[in-house]
Each structure stands twice: as structure tokens, then as C-alpha cells.
Amino acid sequence: xxxxxxxxxxxxxxxxxxxxxxxxxxxxxxxxxxxxxxxxxxxxxxxxxxxxxxxxxxxxxxxxxxxxxxxxxxxxxxxxxxxxxxxxxxxxxxxxxxxxxxxxxxxxxxxxxxxxxxxxxxxxxxxxxxxxxxxxxxxxxxxxxxxxxxxxxxxxxxxxxxxxxxxxxxxxxxxxxxxxxxxxxxxxxxxxxxxxxxxxxxxxxxxxxxxxxxxxxxxxxxxxxxxxxxxxxxxxxxxxxxxxxxxxxxxxxxxxxxxxxxxxxxxxxxxxxxxxxxxxxxxxxxxxxxxxxxxxxxxxxxxxxxxxxxxxxxxxxxxxxxxxxxxxxxxxxxxxxxxxxxxxxxxxxxxxxxxxxxxxxxxxxxxxxxxxxxxxxxxxxxxxxxxxxxxxxxxxxxxxxxxxxxxxxxxxxxxxxxxxxxxxxxxxxxxxxxxxxxxxxxxxxxxxxxxxxxxxxxxxxxxxxxxxxxxxxxxxxxxxxx
Amino acid sequence: xxxxxxxxxxxxxxxxxxxxxxxxxxxxxxxxxxxxxxxxxxxxxxxxxxxxxxxxxxxxxxxxxxxxxxxxxxxxxxxxxxxxxxxxxxxxxxx
Numbered sequence: 001x002x003x004x005x006x007x008x009x010x011x012x013x014x015x016x017x018x019x020x021x022x023x024x025x026x027x028x029x030x031x032x033x034x035x036x037x038x039x040x041x042x043x044x045x046x047x048x049x050x051x052x053x054x055x056x057x058x059x060x061x062x063x064x065x066x067x068x069x070x071x072x073x074x075x076x077x078x079x080x081x082x083x084x085x086x087x088x089x090x091x092x093x094x095x096x097x098x099x100x101x102x103x104x105x106x107x108x109x110x111x112x113x114x115x116x117x118x119x120x121x122x123x124x125x126x127x128x129x130x131x132x133x134x135x136x137x138x139x140x141x142x143x144x145x146x147x148x149x150x151x152x153x154x155x156x157x158x159x160x161x162x163x164x165x166x167x168x169x170x171x172x173x174x175x176x177x178x179x180x181x182x183x184x185x186x187x188x189x190x191x192x193x194x195x196x197x198x199x200x201x202x203x204x205x206x207x208x209x210x211x212x213x214x215x216x217x218x219x220x221x222x223x224x225x226x227x228x229x230x231x232x233x234x235x236x237x238x239x240x241x242x243x244x245x246x247x248x249x250x251x252x253x254x255x256x257x258x259x260x261x262x263x264x265x266x267x268x269x270x271x272x273x274x275x276x277x278x279x280x281x282x283x284x285x286x287x288x289x290x291x292x293x294x295x296x297x298x299x300x301x302x303x304x305x306x307x308x309x310x311x312x313x314x315x316x317x318x319x320x321x322x323x324x325x326x327x328x329x330x331x332x333x334x335x336x337x338x339x340x341x342x343x344x345x346x347x348x349x350x351x352x353x354x355x356x357x358x359x360x361x362x363x364x365x366x367x368x369x370x371x372x373x374x375x376x377x378x379x380x381x382x383x384x385x386x387x388x389x390x391x392x393x394x395x396x397x398x399x400x401x402x403x404x405x406x407x408x409x410x411x412x413x414x415x416x417x418x419x420x421x422x423x424x425x426x427x428x429x430x431x432x433x434x435x436x437x438x439x440x441x442x443x444x445x446x447x448x449x450x451x452x453x454x455x456x457x458x459x460x461x462x463x464x465x466x467x468x469x470x471x472x473x474x475x476x477x478x479x480x481x482x
Numbered sequence: 483x484x485x486x487x488x489x490x491x492x493x494x495x496x497x498x499x500x501x502x503x504x505x506x507x508x509x510x511x512x513x514x515x516x517x518x519x520x521x522x523x524x525x526x527x528x529x530x531x532x533x534x535x536x537x538x539x540x541x542x543x544x545x546x547x548x549x550x551x552x553x554x555x556x557x558x559x560x561x562x563x564x565x566x567x568x569x570x571x572x573x574x575x576x577x
Contacts (some may be wrong), residue, residue, distance in 0.1 A: 143574075
């Protein structure tokens with residue numbers, strides 16, 4: 001995507017760094033718990049609080065989660081990686097350094113395939129993934145002159161996932177985050193909850209004339225929703241273009257996104273803040289992985305979104321778009337498959353993506369808490385297929401299912417919605433309508449044939465929508481012909 | 483490689499250590515002596531040799547993902563210069 005400036009077109013170049021909190025019971029280097037929302041400083045071990053003499057011991061499962069994520073990103077797994085100390089001072093970093101990985105991360109180059117609108121795809125490179133500790137949390141608004149520090153989060157395992165500068169529009173950045181989140185959730189390595197901060201994003205943005213080398217980039221720190229990431233990039237790119245077109249230059253700097261005003265502004269950082277003086281952590285030996293263990297993890301991977309999408313297209317003949325939407329979340333994919341099993345897959349997709357997703361959106365709940373079970377939605381489709389109810393009434397039955405959670409057969413029986421295919425009853429309704437609308441019948445017979453639809457409507461109304469539409473059409477045409 | 487006074491001042495700032503002007507001069511001298519001594523290692527041919535990060539011939543020991551610690555806030559806050567409502571408190575550090 002190109003942005004038209006005053007002096008010609010510009011191209012946006014975007015790379016993203018995502019911090020994803022690893023799903024584990026205990027922290028990366030200590031035995032304290034990781035649960036979100038506990039009382040302050042109750043999930044802290046002396047290791048997390050950096051008491052003198054405490055030594056870190058790595059959590060095997062966190063390593064496994066990082067390897068699993070690397071495999072899910074089709075990335076190179078480095079059998080030897082090294083932990084380094086990243087040195088800086090901040091109140092919520094008790095050791096004065098963060099244990100991270102610098103030159104030798106656990107995961108190397110990989111890739112993510114973006115699903116773009118219209119069913120197109122685009123590949124974005126992953127530069128690396130490394131393991132590191134999260135910091136504690138500072139609360140600045142509890143006291144006029146003091147900052148409160150809670151170390152519950154200090155030491156929780158994070159995966160920092162760095163992309164190549166392969167994205168060219170805010171939409172692609174949004175698609176990247178959605179796809180990455182989808183893969184992490186499928187793998188069960190991060191819950192992807194941006195609101196709770198278990199997935200956070202730094203955006204590197206620069207602009208250039210098409211075909212020219214990369215421009216100077218700015219980094220927008222800690223953006224916490226997909227929508228904000230897209231807004232921040234859009235704003236930042238336009239800001240940079242304006243500066244350049246006015247003859248200015250871009251200063252490489254860290255900026256913050258103000259979501260209230262929709263703007264980015266420079267972060268007031270002290271000088272030298274980026275001089276981290278990395279060096280290998282003398283408390284930790286290099287992390288060496290057994291290739292057999294990596295293979296074991298590889299063999300335990302679930303079917304991932306891309307594979308599922310391809311299978312949905314192949315097996316159920318769905319469009320790329322429909323297959324992509326259904327495969328985006330494991331829960332919706334599983335739900336869809338339970339509905340589609342033994343039924344018309346296209347019709348199942350229409351019900352799940354149209355009626356069901358619409359209802360869930362209105363209710364503001366996820367598919368895991370759907371009032372309509374996959375089994376009941378399947379039964380509803382069966383009732384349409386065997387002619388018990390019309391497609392039109394199915395919408396009403398579905399609405400009742402959302403409301404009551406009942407199975408469709410019960411609703412159809414209790415509310416008397418069974419489709420009337422009894423020709424005698426339908427004929428009776430037609431006769432009544434024709435008798436009442438004698439003038440219109442005469443007009444129709446005089447050549448005003450478009451009145452046919454009107455008659456169909458009247459008959460359907462007379463039968464409360466329960467008449468079989470095909471039978472109505474058929475009988476009505478005969479009777480009107482005289 | 484050698485350090486000058488401004489480099490020493492920079493390092494002191496990063497380490498949050500206050501160093502007086504007269505100490506800086508002294509530190510330039512001392513740190514340079516250490517650097518030059520270590521630089522002797524540069525005489526050794528290390529092409530293709532893996533950097534040694536430990537003298538122990540063992541790999542990183544690992545621990546199972548089990549919660550074995552926590553719920554000891556009094557211990558954790560016990561040595562803190564200041565605490566309130568279960569938090570550490572420090573002078574306001576907001577940017």
C-alpha cells in the first residue's frame with residue numbers, strides 16, 4: 001500500500017516485536033506461581049525479588065513452550081542458546097538486569113502466513129524468538145509522591161517474537177497480530193489476551209520512496225490492542241511523511257501511543273537508556289536441547305490454522321475466506337466441524353458464520369459460551385433439510401434457540417412452527433386470499449403479473465409463514481391461471 | 483582499547499555510582515591497566531573456538547513446572563526500606 005504525499009507516493013515499512021507471556025504454572029527461573037490478578041507480592045520467590053545469593057533454575061516446561069512456538073512458526077530451533085543479562089535500572093526490576101537472550105536465541109528464522117481480505121495470503125518473516133523474564137508492575141497512581149511496586153509478574157516467562165520488516169500497511173500489521181495470536185492459542189503457549197497484557201506489541205515504523213533503501217525508524221512501545229497497533233502505525237507513518245516532505249529528518253527514537261488522542265509522542269527517556277551492556281549470565285549455563293526432545297514436541301503439535309484452513313477448503317469445499325475465518329480459532333473450527341459432520345458443509349458454514357457469529361457478537365460472548373450447542377445447530381439444519389421447517393422459519397427457530405438454549409425440535413413443536421405441506425390447507429388459504437382480493441386477482445389476470453409476489457406474501461401471512469413456499473407457488477400459479 | 487574520562491563518567495552513570503572528578507582520573511588509570519592486562523588474551527588464536535561461558539562440564543539443569551514458592555509476602559517485603567498495602571514503595575518514577 002502506498003500513501004500519497006504532497007510530493008509523491010510513500011511506502012510504509014513495518015516490523016513488529018511481540019512480547020507473549022508463556023502459559024506455565026511457575027515462573028521461568030523460580031517456583032512462584034504465574035496466575036493473573038493475585039494479591040500484590042504474594043507470588044514472589046526470593047529469586048524474583050533478587051535477594052542476595054539466590055540462583056535461577058530454568059523451568060523445563062517454559063523451554064518446551066518456546067520450542068513448541070518456534071516449531072509452530074516453522075522456525076529453526078537452536079539446539080544451543082545462551083542467556084544474557086540486559087542491564088538497566090528501574091524500580092520494578094529488582095536485580096538491575098533482566099535475564100534475556102541476545103546473540104544466541106532459542107529460536108531462529110521462521111515465517112507466518114497472513115490471511116488478507118479477499119482470501120489473499122502474504123508471507124512475513126520471523127527473525128527470531130527468545131526467552132526472557134517479565135518485569136514487575138509499577139503503579140504510579142496510588143500515592144502523590146510514591147510509586148507502588150508489585151513483583152508478582154517479575155520473572156514470568158516471556159517469548160519475544162521479532163518479525164522481519166516485511167509489512168507494508170497497518171492492515172497487514174493487524175493481520176500479522178491476529179494470525180500470530182491464533183497460532184499461539186492453537187499451540188497453547190500464550191493466551192494472547194492483549195487487554196490483560198499477556199501479549200504486548202512494539203511497532204517499528206519507517207517510510208521510504210518505493211524502491212529506495214529503508215528510512216530511519218521509530219519504535220512505538222507497548223501498544224495493547226490490534227486496533228491501536230493499526231491506528232498507531234497509520235498516525236506515525238503520516239507524521240514521518242509530513243516531517244520529510246517539509247524538508248526535515250526522522251530522528252530514531254522511542255515513542256508512545258496515546259490511545260485517547262490517537263497520536264504518538266516521543267517518550268521522555270534518559271540519556272544512554274539503550275546501553276544495556278549485555279553479557280552472558282554467569283549464573284546460567286548454555287541451554288542445550290536434545291534433538292530427540294525437539295522431535296517429540298514436533299510430533300505433539302496440533303493441526304495449526306493454515307493446515308486446518310487448507311483442509312476445510314479441500315474437505316468441505318469452502319472458500320479461502322470462509323475457511324480462514326472458521327479456522328482462526330480452535331474453538332470455532334471444532335464447533336464448525338461438529339455442525340458440518342454428515343451435513344451440507346456450505347450450509348453449516350453459513351449458519352455458523354452468519355447466524356451464530358452474529359448472535360455471539362450481539363451477546364458479547366465467545367463460542368465456548370454459546371447458548372446454542374453445535375449439536376442443536378446441526379439438528380436445526382436437519383429440520384430444514386427434511387422439510388419440517390422452511391429456511392425462513394429456521395431463522396426464527398434459531399433466534400428462539402439463542403434465547404432459550406432449547407433444542408430446535410422442541411421449539412418447533414411447542415410453537416407449532418412445523419411447515420404445512422398439506423395441499424388442502426394451503427389451497428384453503430389461497431382461496432381465502434383470492435376471495436378477499438378479487439380486484440387484484442382481476443388485475444393479475446388482466447396482465448399485471450408482478451402481483452404474483454404479493455399473493456405469495458398474503459398466503460404466507462395467512463399461514464403464519466408455515467406453508468411450504470414451493471407448494472404455495474405451485475398451487476397459486478394454477479389457481480390464478482383460473 | 484583504552485578509556486578516557488568521559489567514558490568513565492558514562493560507565494559511572496550507567497551503574498548509578500557517583501564518582502568525583504579526582505576519582506575519575508584515578509579510575510581512568512586503573513581501568514586502563516585492567517583492560518590492557520586482559521587484552522593480552524588477544525594474542526591467542528581463537529578462530530573457530532566456541533566461546534567458553536563456564537568451566538563446568540555440564541549442561542543447564544532444569545526444574546519441573548511446579549509451584550514451590552510464594553505466599554510469603556512478609557519475607558519478601560521484610561527488608562524493604564519502605565512498603566505499604568503489600569507493595570514496595572519507591573519515590574515516584576513515572577515518565
